[in-house]
Amino acid sequence: MQSRISTNLERLRASRLWNSIFRSGSGTSTLHRSMAIQQNVFLHILPTKVRRRMLNFDATWYLGTLTLGTFLVLVITGILLMFYYHPSVPQAYFDMKDLRYVVSSGLFLRNLHRWSAHAMVLLAFAHLFRVFYRGAYRPPREFNWVVGIILLLVTLLLSYTGYLLPWDQLAFWAITVGSNISSAVPFVGQKIHFLLLGGNLVNANALLRFYVLHCVILPLAAVMLIAVHFWRIRKDGGLYVQQSEPVAQCAEETAGPATTEETAEEVMAKP
Amino acid sequence: MRTLKNCWNSWRRLFGDPIRAFGITSVLLLIALAIAPAKDHFSEWRHYQHGYLKLIQSRRDAPVLERHFQAGIHQIWLPKLGVVDRCETCHVGLTETSLGDVRMEPYSRHPAIPHSMQQFGCVVCHRGQGAATTVAAAHDSTLAPNEPILPARYDEAACGQCHHADLEGTPTLNQGRELLARYGCVRCHTIKLPDGSAMQPTDAPPPLTHIADKTTREWIYAWLKDPASYAASATMPNFLLSDQEARDISAFLMANSVPKPGDTASLKATSATNADPAAGASLYGESFCASCHAMQNAAGNLVGGDLGPELTAVGTKVKPEWLTAWLRDPRNYDAGTAMPHYRFTDAQLGLLSGFLESKTNSDLLANVHLDPATPEQIAHGKQLVEVYGCAACHAIRGVPKPDNYGPDLSRVGSKPLAQLVFTAGMPRTLPTYLSNKIEHPRIFGPGLHMPQFTFTPAQVDALTTALLSLTDRSYTLPAKMQIAAVGQSSYTPAGKAGELMTDLNCMACHRINGHGGDMAPDLSWEGSAVQRQWLDAFLKNPNTLRPALIRRMPRFNLTDQERTELTNYIMTVYQNPKIDRDAMPQSGYSAEMVEHGRQLFYGKYACQSCHIVDPVQDRGYIGPTLTDVGSRLNAEWIYLWLKNPQQLRPGTIEPNRGMSDDDARALTAFLTMQKGAGSRKSGAGVASLRTSGTKGVGQ
Numbered sequence: 024m025q026s027r028i029s030t031n032l033e034r035l036r037a038s039r040l041w042n043s044i045f046r047s048g049s050g051t052s053t054l055h056r057s058m059a060i061q062q063n064v065f066l067h068i069l070p071t072k073v074r075r076r077m078l079n080f081d082a083t084w085y086l087g088t089l090t091l092g093t094f095l096v097l098v099i100t101g102i103l104l105m106f107y108y109h110p111s112v113p114q115a116y117f118d119m120k121d122l123r124y125v126v127s128s129g130l131f132l133r134n135l136h137r138w139s140a141h142a143m144v145l146l147a148f149a150h151l152f153r154v155f156y157r158g159a160y161r162p163p164r165e166f167n168w169v170v171g172i173i174l175l176l177v178t179l180l181l182s183y184t185g186y187l188l189p190w191d192q193l194a195f196w197a198i199t200v201g202s203n204i205s206s207a208v209p210f211v212g213q214k215i216h217f218l219l220l221g222g223n224l225v226n227a228n229a230l231l232r233f234y235v236l237h238c239v240i241l242p243l244a245a246v247m248l249i250a251v252h253f254w255r256i257r258k259d260g261g262l263y264v265q266q267s268e269p270v271a272q273c274a275e276e277t278a279g280p281a282t283t284e285e286t287a288e289e290v291m292a293k294p
Numbered sequence: 295m296r297t298l299k300n301c302w303n304s305w306r307r308l309f310g311d312p313i314r315a316f317g318i319t320s321v322l323l324l325i326a327l328a329i330a331p332a333k334d335h336f337s338e339w340r341h342y343q344h345g346y347l348k349l350i351q352s353r354r355d356a357p358v359l360e361r362h363f364q365a366g367i368h369q370i371w372l373p374k375l376g377v378v379d380r381c382e383t384c385h386v387g388l389t390e391t392s393l394g395d396v397r398m399e400p401y402s403r404h405p406a407i408p409h410s411m412q413q414f415g416c417v418v419c420h421r422g423q424g425a426a427t428t429v430a431a432a433h434d435s436t437l438a439p440n441e442p443i444l445p446a447r448y449d450e451a452a453c454g455q456c457h458h459a460d461l462e463g464t465p466t467l468n469q470g471r472e473l474l475a476r477y478g479c480v481r482c483h484t485i486k487l488p489d490g491s492a493m494q495p496t497d498a499p500p501p502l503t504h505i506a507d508k509t510t511r512e513w514i515y516a517w518l519k520d521p522a523s524y525a526a527s528a529t530m531p532n533f534l535l536s537d538q539e540a541r542d543i544s545a546f547l548m549a550n551s552v553p554k555p556g557d558t559a560s561l562k563a564t565s566a567t568n569a570d571p572a573a574g575a576s577l578y579g580e581s582f583c584a585s586c587h588a589m590q591n592a593a594g595n596l597v598g599g600d601l602g603p604e605l606t607a608v609g610t611k612v613k614p615e616w617l618t619a620w621l622r623d624p625r626n627y628d629a630g631t632a633m634p635h636y637r638f639t640d641a642q643l644g645l646l647s648g649f650l651e652s653k654t655n656s657d658l659l660a661n662v663h664l665d666p667a668t669p670e671q672i673a674h675g676k677q678l679v680e681v682y683g684c685a686a687c688h689a690i691r692g693v694p695k696p697d698n699y700g701p702d703l704s705r706v707g708s709k710p711l712a713q714l715v716f717t718a719g720m721p722r723t724l725p726t727y728l729s730n731k732i733e734h735p736r737i738f739g740p741g742l743h744m745p746q747f748t749f750t751p752a753q754v755d756a757l758t759t760a761l762l763s764l765t766d767r768s769y770t771l772p773a774k775m776q777i778a779a780v781g782q783s784s785y786t787p788a789g790k791a792g793e794l795m796t797d798l799n800c801m802a803c804h805r806i807n808g809h810g811g812d813m814a815p816d817l818s819w820e821g822s823a824v825q826r827q828w829l830d831a832f833l834k835n836p837n838t839l840r841p842a843l844i845r846r847m848p849r850f851n852l853t854d855q856e857r858t859e860l861t862n863y864i865m866t867v868y869q870n871p872k873i874d875r876d877a878m879p880q881s882g883y884s885a886e887m888v889e890h891g892r893q894l895f896y897g898k899y900a901c902q903s904c905h906i907v908d909p910v911q912d913r914g915y916i917g918p919t920l921t922d923v924g925s926r927l928n929a930e931w932i933y934l935w936l937k938n939p940q941q942l943r944p945g946t947i948e949p950n951r952g953m954s955d956d957d958a959r960a961l962t963a964f965l966t967m968q969k970g971a972g973s974r975k976s977g978a979g980v981a982s983l984r985t986s987g988t989k990g991v992g993q
Binding site for chain 1: 367
């Protein structure tokens with residue numbers, strides 16, 4: 024049974040169609056496997072090879088991956104919500120009501136989006152603390168730390184801009200207070216405030232601006248930065264696992280020598 | 295500690311291995327995703343729709359009802375009104391006429407109303423959250439906090455959002471609006487209507503500029519302490535003043551009053567002292583004072599009209615000299631009074647004032663003993679008059695009328711709850727707040743000045759209904775949906791006759807060209823309707839046209855010259871331009887035609903159900919007596935009236951019978967022959983024929 028499936032799979036992988044899509048060809052050699060990663064636009068930002076230990080829960084608590092997961096949930100539910108939402112003053116609030124009362128599973132969609140947003144902020148912070156306390160921000164990963172901080176800011180801005188969209192009293196006053204904080208900046212505070220809201224008050228222009236920021240500009244920025252963030256993990260030597268770091272960098276933390284598990288093969292596979 | 299360890303172990307078992315962790319997480323996600331459609335499937339509205347299907351299953355009309363029924367969410371969407379109402383999702387049978395016997399909610403049928411539900415939706419009238427599809431979110435004050443469902447007894451408030459004029463079907467709302475105007479609510483609180491006009495008061499608080507001419511400080515004190523102790527029907531509310539406050543205000547009002555020449559008059563002592571109480575009472579009756587003024591009778595019931603103040607204990611209130619001067623010419627004391635200027639002789643003045651002076655209440659002032667006022671008391675009194683806003687109603691020398699003394703109530707029906715104060719245990723809804731505020735204005739905290747009225751529960755509900763009709767929505771509705779109140783025009787009769795009519799205050803009872811009261815007939819087209827001789831005789835000695843009415847037109851003792859002036863003016867000016875008085879002859883109809891008219895009167899149209907032509911037989915007391923209508927009304931007017939009464943007098947209860955021209959003409963011929971007892975005796979051939987004929991029918 025199993026052999027028949029693998030035979031069929033092998034036949035498929037040898038076919039012309041398969042080869043026109045996946046150039047790495049068939050085979051289980053290290054080269055083939057690393058080619059499979061490198062030559063795929065989606066996978067090539069990931070390391071071609073990781074240590075098993077890196078994938079352990081203890082190593083990272085999966086915080087970065089979970090943050091990515093919530094982000095994906097947010098993108099999917101967000102796109103579905105956009106089908107029902109008009110960023111206009113007379114409509115916005117009643118679109119919320121429609122989602123709540125008549126759209127099939129609309130309430131579930133909204134709740135999923137909202138709770139995922141809260142979870143994403145929480146996880147991003149947890150990720151930050153984990154990285155910080157494990158010392159994973161140190162060279163050669165200092166640039167990725169900076170990218171991560173910017174991503175945290177983008178996350179918070181996404182959360183903030185999304186807050187206005189329900190257009191209820193809570194949203195209105197939260198954004199009123201929040202945007203007033205920006206006007207406290209010396210000299211240009213009022214200008215920033217005006218730029219942010221497209222006016223002096225939270226009104227139709229502010230709603231539209233926040234909508235565009237929330238649904239287009241900030242998600243695009245997040246996707247780009249996430250790509251860079253992942254790419255840099257690969258470039259900076261893979262996920263940080265304390266024991267696998269060079270002696271010089273983890274000398275203060277562990278008395279023991281660098282691990283000897285690293286084989287020549289693995290070093291070769293390192294980009 | 296051990297449980298913690300157990301937890302840790304099971305955690306390792308579930309998530310220790312990455313692949314197993316992935317699998318378990320996926321299963322959890324699948325379960326979560328399955329909950330959403332399940333919740334959707336077991337939603338409240340589906341439950342109610344199932345219930346409806348079960349209900350109609352066993353009915354005889356089930357096939358029809360089932361054909362009408364469509365599963366799913368239903369809504370009425372009216373973008374112009376801002377309405378998305380999904381009430382019909384659960385209230386499935388609202389428009390099913392055959393469900394009249396179903397009392398179980400939410401399946402009962404909506405009562406018949408003049409509007410289509412598809413045109414107005416539900417929340418425009420009933421409030422509530424139309425977009426919601428759950429019971430609590432649609433109705434309750436906790437989940438629909440701005441617009442919870444309106445309790446049914448205030449339903450008429452909904453009508454008042456568009457209909458600013460009184461409607462036949464909204465007695466509560468009409469009463470509430472009348473109370474707002476009559477109890478002077480709108481003197482302190484501004485109530486603007488969407489068309490920009492403001493609600494006008496209909497009460498007449500007297501000016502206090504010359505109050506010392508009229509009454510004593512003791513009476514003012516007793517009145518301020520409790521107006522109802524003097525007159526049960528007083529419209530003045532109780533300001534719950536302390537003894538000291540009442541003392542100081544009365545001191546200020548007396549000190550602030552300036553005497554006016556002509557406000558007091560002394561009669562020859564004999565006329566007052568020799569007055570026969572029975573003669574005074576009968577003059578009071580003959581002058582129809584009771585049309586406007588009420589008095590308590592021996593049984594303790596108020597008898598009389600409410601246009602003027604109650605006179606049960608007037609002798610305790612007013613000074614005799616003032617009363618005489620007032621009865622002689624009320625406009626000297628108060629130029630704006632509704633009291634007509636009777637032309638009483640000195641003897642009559644003596645009788646009437648003597649009668650009124652005898653109406654006393656000895657208990658009222660028995661315990662009032664006031665020391666002479668000090669300047670400090672007077673100054674404090676003035677302060678209090680300003681604090682309590684007395685000048686919002688009364689003209690008081692030296693105290694300007696305060697603008698917007700109370701809060702503006704133009705949109706009080708949509709007031710956010712966040713702006714209201716509730717006492718402990720009071721349900722947090724707008725109707726409860728309003729009715730409590732009207733009933734006990736001062737319970738909401740210290741420092742409130744709104745006085746205590748004595749309203750019955752029905753009146754409180756009426757006032758609450760009227761206030762609840764003043765919503766934001768009535769401002770945002772399309773203009774063409776607004777039905778404006780019929781306001782008073784500024785018409786005043788001109789010339790010398792006009793002066794006379796102002797002096798007699800005809801417009802207090804009669805309406806002319808959209809101005810005036812509604813107690814007596816509209817006179818705008820009186821000149822087209824009546825005959826000159828009749829009008830002249832009527833003004834000389836007004837008799838009643840309607841046997842069932844208590845209110846009558848008083849006799850004003852007009853001079854011949856005044857009467858001629860008035861008659862000429864009315865006959866010339868108050869003409870309907872579309873009526874040709876001479877289009878129908880006043881007499882000379884053939885006997886057959888008259889007889890035909892008589893048969894129509896008693897047979898086809900059965901006019902005798904409401905009118906009297908033959909005082910011996912007919913028993914109709916609803917409409918005016920027609921025994922002498924032939925000498926009262928113009929023939930053409932009778933004819934046009936029979937054809938379409940509402941066109942001549944909108945709102946009259948006389949039905950439009952859709953008469954043919956021939957029928958109307960025959961009836962006119964019959965009616966013009968009714969010239970009263972005198973003409974019948976004179977023995978005109980037609981009249982005797984009619985009389986004998988009537989008897990024949992009767993026997």
